[in-house]
Amino acid sequence: MAERKALRELAQGGVLLSSRALDAGWPRRSLTRAVRREGWTRLRAGAWVQPGHAAGFATHLRAVQLLHPQLVVSHLSAAGLWRIETLTSLDGAALEFVDPELGLRREGRGVRVYRIPLDEADVAVRNGLRVTNPPRTLADLLRSGPRDVAIVALESALTYRRVNGVRRAPLTRLDAVAAALEAPLQGKVRGQNRLGTSEPRSGSPAETIARLRMYDVGLHPESQAELLTPDGRRLYLDFLFRAEGLAVEIEGYAYHGTRDAHRRDVDRFNQVMRCSEIRSLLRFTAEDVFHRPARMIREILSALGAPRS
Incomplete structure (x- = not known):
């Protein structure tokens, strides 16, 4: 034998x-x-x-795909593989796949399968796994995912980001996502409407969510507004209500990590306040945006002179 x-x-x-x-x-x-x-x-x-091999997120995806080779990693699971920020933790989350053969009925514990058409051109290989490419991944999220999660993911993929300590380049372009949304799938109009509210230059999930919270109450400031300081320096503000002279800045979790970073931020604040267009500036932390959004909106409305709700 x-x-x-x-x-x-x-x-x-x-x-x-x-x-x-x-x-x-x-x-x-x-x-x-x-x-x-x-x-x-x-x-x-x-x-x-196998012994000594971490049973992490990608390993669990691999196990499901080996058991069901027709499945393609998709939605939030695909976003995780591409290092796209989504506001949601992958720990303990359902593993998400598309079944382009529309045939799998028993999904198994902790697995969610979407039975929707999928062109082979929308499939890539990432970490040895078959996965929807970035435009298709984002289109799927825009069609069917929660609005905030989908738009954070979209804006994350369009720009340079540092995700889990790794800096990555932009993964796709807005026109590629728009093309992916042309497929005649359920949620097409919803996805296209959400795409129209995106800001490709957004710098962080906190910035994205702050803008969406302002949109929700009818506030539409300029995003990434360009200013020139008196000494000719070019600055970009997260948000600017130009007519009212109000700037709004969102500080991420990582700001002020060192003395030099703190010094640069203070200098930037002083430069902004020297610009003739700026009469007042509000600064909010990521904690304010995610955990105290109502207070953030009240302060912005008050600074704009609007009545408080």
């Missing part, structure tokens, strides 16, 4: 399928004893992760 391959040799990206081991000649009882003896961890029915 030919010698059986070691289980590690049969694993793919650290994931072993029981069916692959059985096809390679492992008796079921011997396989069960071997995975227990060697310390393999069960990911889901029929899939194991």
